[in-house]
Amino acid sequence: MWDGESIYGSDDTTVQLWDVKTGTLTASLGAGFGRVCALCMLPDGRLVSGHQQNPIRLLDLSTGTETARIDVPDCGCPVLCVLSNGRLAAVDKNTIRLWDVNTGAETGRLEGHRDWVTALSPLPDGWLASGSRDNTIRIWDVSTLREVTRLEVDAPIEGIVALHDGRLVAGDAVGGLHWLEIVN
Incomplete structure (x- = not known):
């Protein structure tokens, strides 16, 4: 970093x-x-x-x-990212848990992945992108704790990043890249 x-x-x-x-x-x-x-x-x-x-x-x-x-608890080796509002997102197996870093209190959970979440990326609009071994890329509205959209792909997701031009790129376990444009 x-x-x-x-x-x-x-x-x-x-x-x-x-x-x-x-x-x-x-x-x-x-x-x-x-x-x-x-x-x-x-x-x-x-x-x-x-x-x-x-x-x-x-x-x-x-x-x-x-x-x-x-x-x-039981997070193994966590996946982390800082959200635009300063909260911390940390993975606990297939659940994304949100934390207030000043108090240490959990402020919410994003649930829906069926296997380990392996990648997180904050998005500029306050949303969060996640990738998982369940072959999905999901976009979450962290203010409402709801899934906004989901894309199913052919392989487990290994990494994900938001680009400055509004696109999202996810890499999968077999070498594929998935390019997505985030439209509000």
């Missing part, structure tokens, strides 16, 4: 901060947290790290300290 000055990565059990201009390691955070599976940035500058079989951790990059934890 890159914020314009630093790259945030993982060596499997710690989060490492790298200066992209000099190529030097500037900090290692979270030793002993367990395998790092996902990273994302909150609007307030904190880093969110998802760990295999451990809580999601919120880290203050200026001090290198953990500021909060969010426990997602």
